[in-house]
Amino acid sequence: MTPFDEVHDFVVVGCGGGSMCAALVMHEAGKSVLILEKTTLVGGTTSRSGGVMWVPNNPLMKRDGIADSDERAATYLDQVIGDARDAPGAAPARRRTYLREAPRMVDFLIRQGIRLTRVREWPDYYDELPGGSVPGRTVVAELFNVNELGDWRDRLRPSFIVAPLPATLEEMMELPAYRRSWRVKALMLRLILRMLLARLTGKRWVAGGAALQxxxxxxxxxxxxxxxTEAPVSELIVENGAVTGVLTVRDGQPRRVGARLGVLVNAGGFAHSQAMRDRYAPGTSVQWTMAAPGDTGEMIEEMMRHGAAIAQMDERVGNQQTHPPGTEHSEAKPTAQATTAAPHCILVDQSGVRYQNEGGSYMAYCQTMLERNKTVPAVPSWAVFDSQHLAKYMLAGTMPGSRKPQSWYDSGYLKKADSLEALAGLLDIDATTLRTTVERFNGFVDQNRDDDFHRGERAYDRWLGDWLHRPSATLGRIDRPPYYAVPVVPGDVGTYGGVVTDEHARVLREDGSVIGGLYATGVSTASVMGRAYPGAGSSVGPSFTWGYVAARHAAGLVDTQGSPA
Structure with missing residues (x-):
């Protein structure tokens, strides 16, 4: 066997959510770590995201007096995920481990000086189920002055959440209501002062995933x-059935890097591989993803080459999107979640029929759209709304009430008509069907109860809507012309399937045996959440947690039962 060019205790492939968490664990254990990132920027899709971690019973909930427990969270996960017989990533042992170790991971990061907090209210996505939390189980990072990174500041992948002001994720969610709320106007003033102070003091604040990473x-x-960076891994090096290192590149030359304690793969999923999408998630497109460009799937295939089992490969972290002209190939795709969840708007398929709750989990939303498309054309579907909606709510990244670009109308992206019948003609929908659909919805608005899909009955639906709108935060009549429509597609922020791992984050073969020396986390793996998304941060939270678990196991800090060694 050719000798290694260099050797470290632990080698991490990819620089996403769990990578640096694993590195901090190894550092505390006195071990050396090398992180290899194939792109020019670090942070992965986590850095691009909202940077939210879903962690039940976390220490920040305790700090704020929010009741939770492992038992309550387990009840909730069981309700949301089910028996998960077709989702081995969500095996009972892995669920129990996640509920135990995720709060410990948060506590560990806080001890390491990572400034974390929580959003005051961000309900679980199925909060109406037993064990669901209305205050929510989210963990986020405080604003971060990226200039503190020195020479590394321009090597951090930027977030797709771009705000004109230095605002936290929670503050950004309130900004669209600045014209209608004195409280939000006061918030705007505070943010302007924060921006001016930052300029005077040379600070460059970032929020969301960029702040966390x-x-x-x-x-x-x-x-x-x-x-x-710019250090792709092309092969896992295996000796006597165990992974002992990787083949990478340094200064343009192949380099064999040894790993005494193991290799952790956190290289993302396959969101940017159309070939893998066609094989595992047909009907989806690379043009609809907001994952980092490095999500091309080759490390999943490399682990498969060494016998790794895979599962849940047809699942994605759905993110309903609408693409105005000029955004089709951009990394940041305008989301349609808040659009269709707000009052005065519904989603219809290409026959003009409403077929789901426009609020709720974005993953369930996109799953339902793809399932509907098997029997009725529904990709794209149409968000149908009126002038009230356009005046009060954001659309495709533009502020409420703002004039929309003429190119939106000229290209046919934004449809506009003085009547529902005329709008139906523009959408090639039967006019009677669209009129009947809208009138049925308006009837639900009048009774303040959606008998078809129960929109607004869970706290999360209302949270997504408009807290200033009464009596319902999400139900509002569509009855003031002109009427509008934009296309909505089932986009994503990444894939949700990959190699199967055990409760120590070790990669497993088809027969359930462990591939020695090989660990994995993030969306390189089959998610511990199975085929569901319990709450905000159900990808980032597991990525950090399994990175933490893997490093502790590899460093010998726990025994095979997960107890301290």
Whole structure:
């Protein structure tokens, strides 16, 4: 066997959510870590995202007096995920481990100096089920001054959440109501003052995933973690049936890197591989994803080459999107979640029929759209709304009431008509069907109860809507012309399936045996959440947690039962 060019205790492939968390665990254990990132930027899709972690019974909930427990969270997960017989990533042992270790992971990061907090209210996506939490189980990072990274500040992948002001994720959610709320006007003033102070003091604030990963990167660099960009891994090196290193590139030359304690794969999924999408998730497109460009799936295929089992490959973290002219090929795709969940708007298929709750989990929303498309054309579907909606709510990243670009009308992206019948003609929908659909919905609005899909009955639906709209935060009549429509597609922020791992994050073969020395986390793996998305951060939370679990196991900090060694 050719000798290694260099050897480290732990080698991490990819620089997403769990990578730097694993590095901090190894550093505390006195071990050396090398992170290899194939792109020019660090942070992965986590950095691009809202940077939210779904962690039940976390220490920040305790800080704020929010009741929760492992038992309550287990009840909720069981209700949402079910028996998961077709989703081995959500095996009972893995669920129990997640509920136990995720709060410990958060506590560990806080001890490492990572400044975390929680959003005051972000309900679980199925909060009406037993064990659901209305205050929510979210964990986020505080605003981060990216200039603290020094030479690394321009190597952090930026978030797709772009705000004109230095606002936290929670504050950004309130900004669209600034014209209608004095409280939000006061918030706007505070943010302007924060921006002016930042300019005077030379600070460059980032929020969301960029804040989370910026803080993680800062901590990892302080701990002495070696991080290399433009260092793709092409092969896992296997000796006597166990992974002992990787083949990578440094300065354009192949380099064999040994790993004494193991290799952790956190290289993302296959959101940017149309070939893998066609094989595992047909009917979806790379043009609909907001995952980081490095999500091309080759590390999943490399692990498969060494016998790794795969599961849940047809699932994605859905993200309903609408694509105005000029955004088709951009990395940041305008989301339609808040659009169709707000009052005065519904979603219809290409026959003009409403077929689901426009609020709720974005993953369930996109799953339903794809399922509907098997029997009735529904990709794209149409968001249908009136002038009230356009005046009060954001559309495709533009502020409420703002004039929309003429190119939106000229291209046919934004349809506009003085009557529902005329709008139906523009959409090639039977006019009577569309009129009947809208009138039925308006009847539900009048009785303040959606008898078809129960929109607004769960706290999360109402949270997505408009807290200023009465009596319902999400139900509003569609009756003031002109009428409008935009196409909505079942986009995603990443895939949700991959290699199967056990409760120690070790990669498993088809027969259930462990591939020695090989660990995996993030969307390189079959999700512990199975085929559902219990709450905000159900990808990022597991990515961090399984990185934490893998590093502790590899470093010998736990025994095979998960207890402290």
């Amino acid at each position: 910026g803080r993680m990167l800062q901590a990892a660099l302080r701990a002495g973690t070696a991080i290399r």
